[in-house]
Amino acid sequence: MILSAYELGFRLLNERIRSVNGDVTVYDCFGERFIGAGASSKTIVINGTPGNALGMYLDGATIIVNGNSQDAVGDTMNDGKIIINGNAGDALGYAMRGGIIFVRGDAGYRTGIHMKEYKDKKPVIIIGGCTGSFLGEYLAGGCIIVLGLNTDDYPAGEFTGVGMHGGEIFIRSSKPPVNLPGQVTAGIAGEEDICRIKDDIQEFSEVFNIKTEEIFSKPIYRLVPNGKNPYKRLYMDN
Amino acid sequence: MAVNYFYPDYEIIRDYNRCINCRVCERQCANEAHRYLDDADKMVCDDARCVNCQRCVSVCPTRALKITETSNTFRKNANWSEKTIKEIYRQAESGGVLLSSMGNPENYPVYFDKILINASQVTNPSIDPLREPMETRVFLGAKPDRIQRGKDGRLVSNMPPHITLSMPVMFSAMSYGSVSYNTHESLARAAAELGIMYNTGEGGLHENLYKYGKNTIVQVASGRFGVHKTYLNSCAAVEIKIGQGAKPGIGGHLPGTKIVGDVSKTRMVPEGSDAISPAPHHDIYSIEDLKQLVYSIKEATAYTKPVIVKIAAVHNVSAIASGIARSGTDIIAIDGFRGGTGAAPTRIRDHVGIPIELALASVDKRLRDEGIRNKVSLIAGGSIRSSADVVKAIALGADCVYIGSAALIALGCHLCRSCHTGKCNWGIATQREDLAKRLNPDTGYKRLVNMLTAWQHEIKEMMGGMGINSIESLKGNRLMLRGVGLNEKELEILGIKHAAD
Structure with a gap:
């Protein structure tokens, strides 16, 4: 089904999207929020710029955005796929627990904040460009990959991995990460590590038509936390 | 200060005339405050482990146990309470943030206890909920x-x-x-x-x-x-x-x-x-x-x-x-x-x-x-x-x-x-x-x-x-x-x- 979002407002638009059984294509999208909130089994294609909280609590559906997206994409997402053919705003994949988010361009601050994993649920975020500060803050699980395909500089901002206590962050860069917090260790990703993310990178390269040789043309650093109980020694029983 | 021992806040008082060495207190205490001495055929306790949860007191079949606040005391000081001093010792030892549970136990006013409820007398009849319908929904x-x-x-x-x-x-x-x-x-x-x-x-x-x-x-x-x-x-x-x-x-x-x-x-x-x-x-x-x-x-x-x-x-x-x-x-x-x-x-x-x-x-x-x-x-x-x-x-x-x-x-x-x-x-x-x-x-x-x-x-x-x-x-x-x-x-x-x- 093809829908125009023009002057519908988010509530009506989302009601219509929810009521459709099959796939939906939305055009004239200008900042309508909550598109695909909790959606589980369809493909939603959006032409334009969806508003905040795109694919919040997403539960298995696929969302493709032909354009940029705003803040809180895939917030508390449980399963499914979000593909952004452009840039994304802040707090992308906040508290995400499963599924995949691909962003072709840049993402804002706090990308993948407090993402977590559980058993077979292992969320993956791949950013083709750069991210702002606080990348992977409080990261508890899953995998964030920042490729920096549009820069020769280091592609993440300040304070990467603060409070990180699980998961892993991969950063493709010719310059090594600096100013990492004490509880995070960084090093060049080993063959085994690359093997683990190869399938996701392959899919990313196919989705956006980017050559894998280009992706692997620079060193990839891997950031992991030193322990999963970062605050264990903070307290004293009283 | 090398000595880190605090006299326990609570003392476990056992009436040995009543204790039958059934060891239920020992089994019930996750803090391991109670212990049985084989040689002496006697229950003993370590007050320092007691949190005063009253579990042992409640399950003791012969009512042989009670927990009392200790009478051991630091030198009295209206400004520096014993609690405050001990908390400093704990932090000096551990460097840790003090961690507690349940609600604030300190002596702040409880306004509910300074508020009283009205009742009808003469001018407006009171209602008996046993006889008349009352809506609490x-x-x-x-x-x-x-x-x-x-x-x-x-x-x-x-x-x-x-x-x-x-x-x-x-x-x-x-x-x-x-x-x-x-x-x-x-x-x-x-x-x-x-x-x-x-x-x-x-x-x-x-x-x-x-x-x-x-x-x-x-x-x-x-x-x-x-x-x-x-x-x-x-x-x-x-x-x-x-x-x-x-x-x-x-x-x-x-x-x-x-x-x-x-x-x-x-x-x-x-x-x-x-x-x-x-x-x-x-x-x-x-x-x-x-x-x-x-x-x-x-x-x-x-x-x-x-x-x-x-x-x-x-x-x-x-x-x-x-x-x-x-x-x-x-x-x-x-x-x-x-x-x-x-x-x-x-x-x-x-x-x-x-x-x-x-x-x-x-x-x-x-x-x-x-x-x-x-x-x-x-x-x-x-x-x-x-x-x-x-x-x-x-x-x-x-x-x-x-x-x-x-x-x-x-x-x-x-x-x-x-x-x-x-x-x-x-x-x-x-x-x-x-x-x-x-x-x-x-x-x-x-x-x-x-x-x-x-x-x-x-x-x-x-x-x-x-x-x-x-x-x-x-x-x-x-x-x-x-x-x-x-x-x-x-x-x-x-x-x-x-x-x-």
């Missing part, structure tokens, strides 16, 4: 601004989603993880039998308890543990936790040692990994952002569930509540500074936040002054200890109250304030199987039902005494309250007169 949620009628003149139902309770009391949020499965099951079954709600807290909802969904409030907190679409749709209402009375402004850390088995499965975090709830929600930095989270939940539940926003009672609580009431939130829960917790830094618990009585009265007034009181219902929590506190809270403007500590006490808690150790001898705040099984949900839920059935009758008696036969007529009815020993400002904030005024 409440409906929580936004109320429409006006009555709508269709073209045919018939009423158009424009009631936003709400929850219906048989009485104005609900069990407040206690997560599975901070309390045991049996505690959650007891709360859920009691809520179902009583026609009220219990609250999952932020630890997710155990799969066995989905069947109590009609009586469940699910919580969405900053860690978003166990939050997914099915969870959001398996309840009567969704609560966004912004703050908690025991620890306003800070988040929570459930230590990896408590993330075991089903707790891990329900929270959907790996075993042994810390579950960290950051202090803020990272998608909320303003009322507009809160509105976004509220509406994201409404979208994910197709506008079928009321959304509650829970905040701690802090200095500007009425301005904050006014903002929240404009965010599309249906119900605001305010948690006073005496509210309980499974673990909080001592300094925060004991020094941050304000009393619920003042916060509630202030919020209710502010919302009425601004003409938006109908947009939200108010829930008051943070040490509601009895049916009298419930009646006073309702008369101060609450639609309903949350009880946490009182419910745990009904289940056996003796307020030893050691939840954070995870060794609760009463099977409540623990994940140790041998301890958790001491709380039998079959008896636990009945005790909760008993307590609240008694409260409900007491509420009816008090209402009847005032000549009121519906809880709605008591709501915000401050003429039914009088203060004793309160100053002008306190009376002004509470919106009540002094006794005999």
